[in-house]
Amino acid sequence: MEPASSFLTLESLHFPSAEQSISQTLSALRRSALSVANRLQSIEADAAFAQEVAEYYDLPLVANERCGSWYIPPTTKVGSAYFKSTDGHTGQWDFSFRRLNLQLLPLAKKYGGCVIVDSTRRGKLMPDALSKTIPIWCAVLNRALFPSETDYHEVHLPPNYLGRSEEAQIEARIDGFVTSLKRADRVPYTGGLGESRLLPPSDLEKGSGYCLFVLCSASRRVHGAEMSEGGYIQGAGDDSEAWAHGLTPPVFWANQALLKQTSEEGLPRLIEELVAQYQRETSVQSASLISPTKNLYISITGETESNRYDLVIDCHGDPVASEGSDKRLNLGLASGKLGSRDLRKALDKVRDFVSTRLGATDPSQSLLVTCETGKDLSAGTLLAIICLFYDEQGEFDVSQSNRSIGKQYIRQRLAWIVSSKHDVNPSRSTLQSVNAFLM
Template sequence: MTERNSEAKPISGGSTNYPQLSDLIFNQTSNNSFNKVLGELKRSTLSIPNRLRSIKQDANFVSDVAEAYQLPLVANERCGSWYISPEQKKQSAYFKSTDGHMAQWSFSLRRLNLQVLETIAEFDGCIVVDSTRRGKSMPDALSKTIPIWTTVMNCLLFPDITESHEVTTPPTVVGASEHAQITARMSGFVESLKTLNLDLSSIREKLTKPLRPIWVTPTSTLPASPPEFASFHPVVLLTASSRVSGSESTSETGYVQGAADDAEAWAQGLTAPLFWKHSETLLSTPEDMIEQTIAALVAQDDGIKGSQLTVLGPRKNIAIGTIEAAETDAETTDIVITVAPKESSILRSKFRARYLHLILADGKVGSRQLRHSLANLIASMKILISTASPSRIVVADASGKDQGVGVALAILCLFITEEGSLRRAEEVKEPPNGLNKEKIKQRLSWISVAKPDANPSRTTLQSVNAFLLG
């Protein structure tokens, strides 16, 4: 048997300078260089100018759809607002794609989106705008999350119109097996919403027909004139971006599918309102100047922040918002609580003993700290309430959407009765009698109805639940 040798042998009488195996296969250095070139190529196609041009192209399509259907545009956040010019945007919605993921189908009791029902009633329908990346034809929020939502709402608002109780999904996207599994969970979703005991009487009076989703993508044929729907309110679910074939999100022309998605990772602080405010400047800026231009615009922008607090509960005696809003909107008869790494010198000077500050780190670390910090805060509040007789309790954090919302939820559960009255300090027990997860969800629904963009993290809610039920 001939012994194999890794070294190539010359043919008899020939030269010994034959290629070696290492010459025929990329070595590690070559592979690294090749990967580097691919990485640079991908970054160039996903450049900020390519993204902004793609967003503008998709926004033009969204505008065409609004014209064709003559319905108001609702941005499904976080990325929907990028595709709608501010003068066309009616409001925001908060439907998560994760609630439509395979085997994770859910109806969110944290994101009720009742404000969308108000718009549908006023305009006989609406268009919800969203987008997606990675070659999908539409986001799960549009193909499953919102169809689940419309069906649950139909079951509660129109119990006698049973044909509207069947969930409808796009057959080209959702297979028969997945559709059947979603259908099997619908009754549970309906029952979970009923546990919140929401007062939907005013919405029932405004909505005259059930809801039904209609899907529109860039491949759809738009109607020549606005269609009329006699038996239902249309909820047009509009995928703004064209589908790019293959595993990447970009086409050969530089078009980026779902260009606005995950803006925190690429936008350098640019926001949708800031983009639309300076779109001409941004779209005409050369690539080598774009980051510098964005930095200048962000620096000079005053920011689009909530200037007012949002009141909660039947008697409006709790309010939430940003620290900035509290500094300008809180009244001297309020008790003001802020949640942040540092206290507000403005609020300390203005409210003195009526001002409580909870020192928490930003993000998940602070949300975990919340569980152990609430006890001292509640003890201080009992003392204040017994001596200060507040007209309102204000809770604020940097965004007005996370840790402060968690603190407000704890206060609603401990200090506020079912009718919305403020309990006396001696009536507040920890944990309160009869409190359970369902009642905590009811109080959370007060927040989500009043402030749809409130979005406490899972860690924040876990900390509040652990404190209240511990």
Template sequence: MPPPTASDLIFSEQANHNFSRTLGDLKRSTLTIQNRLQSILHDAAFAQQVAGAYSRPLIANERCGSWYIDPETKGGSAYFKSTDGHTGVWKFSSRRLNLHLLEIIGKHDGCIIIDSTRRGKRMPDALCKTIPIWCSVLNRFLFPEQPKFHELYTPPQIVSQSEHAQIAALLPSFVAALEALNIYVADLKHNVPKPLRPIWVTPESNVTPTSSIFEDFHPVICCTVSRRVAGGENSEGGYIQGAGDDTENWAHGLSPPVFWANREVLLSTPETELPNFIENLVARTAAAGTAKGQMRCLKPASHLFIGSISDLPVNSMLPAAFTIILLPKITGEDTWRTSPTRLDVGLGPHKLGSRNLRTALPFIIDFFRRSLTLRKTERGQEDETTVLIACETGKDLSIGVALAFLCLFFDDHGKLVQEPSREVHVDKTFIRSRLGWISTSMPDGNPSRATLQSVNSFLMERPR
């Protein structure tokens, strides 16, 4: 038998291709919808174990965190982004202040923030860096006279000393940015009499029941629910780390509330039938409709409300309310004015609507200004005008228009003024301070970058 040649020892290009395809098939056979849902329930059980051990409310760090908490036991939502904790680009976000958590933390002496991360990482950056930055910045902001509470705490097994030092050096600038928003410190400090301190829990932690009350601080328990997987998923018996992530690639429109309400039937449905079953389930749920929400007031303004179009009250056509509806379809400007107190502005969907907002804002602002002037002339006195602003989601275009209104028609105390002041210097800092009002009143608001850019362009370029 002749000795083997190099061609015998090296796989051909076709063999390599087949090998890669086989590995891909194995991975796909593991990353099934069934395995994801089973993994989510597995990790959700750990979240409940942590809640039982520490007796504090479960807060979902959106979007991923909600998959791991039964809506019946969910204590709220947070919006800490891992991108705000990525190495070299750390920041304290003025768009995601999460100040609504302070009331929950003060009431329950802390909270448990639930999140997860995909294979290869022990903990998401949101939990190991973004939240520690948030805690330290708020401690410096709320307790400036107590420097012993200003220290930055990060998990040393994940965040290196060098990275920790680089983040700590940025904290004064983050505090200055928060102070520039002109948020009322007294109201926030009333909610949390003690500083905040992050504490980390993972499936590797020794979780034992405790009734400990920390005298010096409120614990913000950062809980990573997914077990760390070092190798490939096919070595884990079907378990998928961070199974609730990347839903656009596997969920077929399934959302956490629909999953938890139908988990038993979903888990009993064969894998081959799941995609069609989920799509039909989501369609039936949408057709049945969800509970009608409420327009939300943007404090400290007492008469400015935003929400989705479906949230609008039946009496929104009454003269007492000035209503702006931002439609996800394009309509002509000559059709926008539907009554003396209502605009139906057809901007188009998504990014197109965000871009068109820039050219529509002059029309909206001028119409509102004229309406205020006419109302004052007719009634002979100034009165509080209720303003309702609605878009398809209630969390994007409506926030953009509300931000423009807060900058032009409301003073520093949230009181409506009749005429936009040309003396007010509207710059990026001023706009961010008004955006801070919105993020505090509705932390789940998520205006797109394109929407905010349109508002900034309009406000910064308007004549003075």
């Protein structure tokens, strides 16, 4: 009889081909659970919940971009916010001057508040933008706008959600953010809310002189894998670049029925056609005026009829095509980080162009600056122009180019752009190039 140690056991048996088959099967099931059709169906369900919240509080819906727009039909969406979850990450709590979100203040005054909608993927109850970034923002603006009303300066974080240590560390940073905001000289809505406060204690009723901001995490929390949820996907609208095939919320909401009727295999082709049709129908858009200037504009390249403007700077256009032109400057920058790095070298041309075309002729001429997103390189280019040539009142003054420029001054001017076009988001590389050129 053989020793017991030589007996075959279940653990000693290996079936490589079977293991591979099981792995492939599980992967296929996961992909099927995360299908585009399941995502769109999940978005519809979560959107219905967001609408119920709005009706309960009798407040309009605002999307925290970009994810939030998936959960709000354009017909019921009254505005957008741009609060970043990274500004709420543990140890990185911040008040962003690139995301001032001052556009919410007149909206809050008009409606008495709003429901801000966002979502997050499986594993979290709510995104950090809702649990920390927006409460920080409310506390900062309450203190900046109403410094004497100390009863309303508390940071209203979700109850029983964060640890006491993190809450204390967040609270300790608020006054520093308030000081920085006041230095930036961008609190234009002082008194603009009347007697309103941005975030009331929970026992106060709407209409009692307070603006209520309801933070709505649209998706139901999922603890297990998507395969166990019958096709439901938490945070289905998140990271849409990875799954949507170019589909955007406006196109989705305009074509719900058609998208539902289409097979998973046919969706990419249909989405491509629908997006192209939407882009044709909305190809000409107006540019955004950068206040308090009266003649600086920003837009996406190709989405504005540039002949409406006296002067145009195109961050990506072929430099050869604009040689010898008195009206146009093409910088020929690449996309993304490469373009951001090259911007520093191109800003000499921008300075000379603006100095010659505005300073030496008519400073009231309109100047449009464009890039492929209308948010990054064009914003960096405009930031340099504003810092070099515009005074505190937004008037062109060529003597400004001789003044000493520091980071605080640049931050103040960046606030002009962000307040005027709320989705502007110059990258860190772009801002570094502008800072290096100016300083």
